Amino acid sequence: MKLQTLVWREIFERKNQLATSFLAILLGVSVIVAMKNITFYSEKAVAYQLDALGANILVLPKSASLQDYYSADMQNDEFPEEYVKRLTTSDLQGLDNLSPKFSIPVEVTGRRYILTGILPKNEFQAKAAWQSVSIFTRPEACGVAVDVPGLAAPAKEPLVRKRVVQTLGTNEVLIGADMATALKLTEGGTIQLMGRSFKVSAVLPQTGTVDDARAFTHLHTVQQMAGKGAVVNAIEIVGCCQQISQGLVQKINQLLPDAKVATITQIVDTQIKTNRMMSRLSLLFLTIIVLVGGASIANYMFANVFERRREIGTLMALGAGSHVVLRMFLLKAVWLGLAGGVGGYVLGSAMAAILGPRVAGVPVFPMLTPLFWAVGVAVLVCVVATFLPARRAARLDPSAALQEI
Amino acid sequence: MIALQSVSKHFQHRGKPVAALANVTLDIAKGDFVAIIGPSGSGKSTFLHLVGGMLSPTEGKVRIENDSLYDLTSDQRSALRKKKIGFVFQTFNLVPYLTALENVQVPLVLAGLAEEEQQRRAESLLGRVGLSDRLDHKPSELSVGQQQRVALARMLANDPALILADEPTGNLDPETSASIMDFLVELNGEGRTIVMVTHDLRVAGRAKRALRLVNGSIQADGQARPMPGTSASPAEQTALSIN
Numbered sequence: 001m002k003l004q005t006l007v008w009r010e011i012f013e014r015k016n017q018l019a020t021s022f023l024a025i026l027l028g029v030s031v032i033v034a035m036k037n038i039t040f041y042s043e044k045a046v047a048y049q050l051d052a053l054g055a056n057i058l059v060l061p062k063s064a065s066l067q068d069y070y071s072a073d074m075q076n077d078e079f080p081e082e083y084v085k086r087l088t089t090s091d092l093q094g095l096d097n098l099s100p101k102f103s104i105p106v107e108v109t110g111r112r113y114i115l116t117g118i119l120p121k122n123e124f125q126a127k128a129a130w131q132s133v134s135i136f137t138r139p140e141a142c143g144v145a146v147d148v149p150g151l152a153a154p155a156k157e158p159l160v161r162k163r164v165v166q167t168l169g170t171n172e173v174l175i176g177a178d179m180a181t182a183l184k185l186t187e188g189g190t191i192q193l194m195g196r197s198f199k200v201s202a203v204l205p206q207t208g209t210v211d212d213a214r215a216f217t218h219l220h221t222v223q224q225m226a227g228k229g230a231v232v233n234a235i236e237i238v239g240c241c242q243q244i245s246q247g248l249v250q251k252i253n254q255l256l257p258d259a260k261v262a263t264i265t266q267i268v269d270t271q272i273k274t275n276r277m278m279s280r281l282s283l284l285f286l287t288i289i290v291l292v293g294g295a296s297i298a299n300y301m302f303a304n305v306f307e308r309r310r311e312i313g314t315l316m317a318l319g320a321g322s323h324v325v326l327r328m329f330l331l332k333a334v335w336l337g338l339a340g341g342v343g344g345y346v347l348g349s350a351m352a353a354i355l356g357p358r359v360a361g362v363p364v365f366p367m368l369t370p371l372f373w374a375v376g377v378a379v380l381v382c383v384v385a386t387f388l389p390a391r392r393a394a395r396l397d398p399s400a401a402l403q404e405i
Numbered sequence: 406m407i408a409l410q411s412v413s414k415h416f417q418h419r420g421k422p423v424a425a426l427a428n429v430t431l432d433i434a435k436g437d438f439v440a441i442i443g444p445s446g447s448g449k450s451t452f453l454h455l456v457g458g459m460l461s462p463t464e465g466k467v468r469i470e471n472d473s474l475y476d477l478t479s480d481q482r483s484a485l486r487k488k489k490i491g492f493v494f495q496t497f498n499l500v501p502y503l504t505a506l507e508n509v510q511v512p513l514v515l516a517g518l519a520e521e522e523q524q525r526r527a528e529s530l531l532g533r534v535g536l537s538d539r540l541d542h543k544p545s546e547l548s549v550g551q552q553q554r555v556a557l558a559r560m561l562a563n564d565p566a567l568i569l570a571d572e573p574t575g576n577l578d579p580e581t582s583a584s585i586m587d588f589l590v591e592l593n594g595e596g597r598t599i600v601m602v603t604h605d606l607r608v609a610g611r612a613k614r615a616l617r618l619v620n621g622s623i624q625a626d627g628q629a630r631p632m633p634g635t636s637a638s639p640a641e642q643t644a645l646s647i648n
Binding site for chain 1: 450451454457459460479480483484486487488492494498500501502503507510511512513514515516520523524559563
């Protein structure tokens, strides 16, 4: 037999008395685990949605009105292309992908389309000064493409998804899906735009937006065709959500005071609000588990010590030192914490999997990390709450304990 | 074996001091079997706990062999109890959720013995008290006599040189009492020192000598007072004379 056997036997002997404390820990831990789990997948889903949407910050001319997010770059006014350089050489954190645009209307076989000039990624990389910033490095968990199990994978074409393309020649065009269908264009074909011949290097997939009626070519080609010099009328930015919440938009505004900076505030705000709410609720439940769970355990342990006075006195008479008695109660606390932590993790993960799709509208799957977290918190709460009763037991006067009963 | 030098123990009861033991000086030799008799509240249990290192005296010194008990720390006294002293209680004080075998194993666990050795020794001791067929019974599944025998086996687990018995037959019927006393006499015959407190004069009569404790004082000088002209043992004579 080991001391632990004695602890185990006592736990099972008086399991009904222990049930309330165990339940307090179990429920507290399970709610926290469920919330953490749902929050994690909710954040992933929002990040995925933002990523699928593409750019989430727009830099527009000051006079611009923002009626439709996808056609926001079609403004009559413009601003210098030099703004792009200002952004890339600034010390702003959280700028992910960046795409300057200049759009002009074009007519093909009697129909109006939009010809949009974009700057391919390789031209950003070719400029040494622009490489000093983290554009295109896509920091971890920051506006990145996220694969969320159960959700459809985002489109792979980088222009649709990331608002950039790797390379684009000055006489190459990418054609939107509707435009390609209407003009019967396929990859490798040619098209005349404003008297200039372009090679169709790709037909873009359907997006359901105004982009489907666009043709994309090199920015500098469009600037030449418009005859307006080095200007653009929009810069699309994929900003990191975390940095957006920390005031990225305001910082861009300060950097480019003559431009208008807009963001998909509704989506970002929703995420921020959800995160804040979950964070506060997690903190609340952590407080509850510490206070209610801890108080319940401390109360139970004090009662347990009182009830076992004769047993403790007998053990002391048989030669048990104070450290043995202390260890007996702390071992019991550790087992209670382990059981509450593991049980809470299992119950919390199940709750998250069941309630996640209903509460947050996202599929939720069990994660391993909260297990360690749950067990750690539960054991810590149990041990701390048990320490005073255990110390009282260890300091019990064996003579008084044996005589008074 | 045991030496008490001018030992007093005072308690506070509603702000007033109560003398449980008053200036007791006593020597108990190795191999002795002493019965401490006296009415309820006379300080018998206080005396036993004091000798067992569980209750510090207000004044005086208590020695077990060469150790001055209360000059040791609490944990050192626990270690000494583990090594040299066995307790027998009136209410047996078995751990209710452990089997007979596990109850006997408790002192062996505290002594840090290996599990196999614990089991072998506990089985042997329970065999000695006639409970080989009750190893897996919990106290609630045993008769009171059997429970006291488990307690005796547990007391013997660490092979103590000194046995302190607090009313060991107080809850038993006469027949079971007699068998428990036979066993204690047998243990005394093995050279163990026994100090037993009891209010039962017949039980006290089985000891080698009896000391009467009244209002915290040992009568006379702590020696048995044989009654002249009787064939009774010295302890029985003392008991009868007290009666």
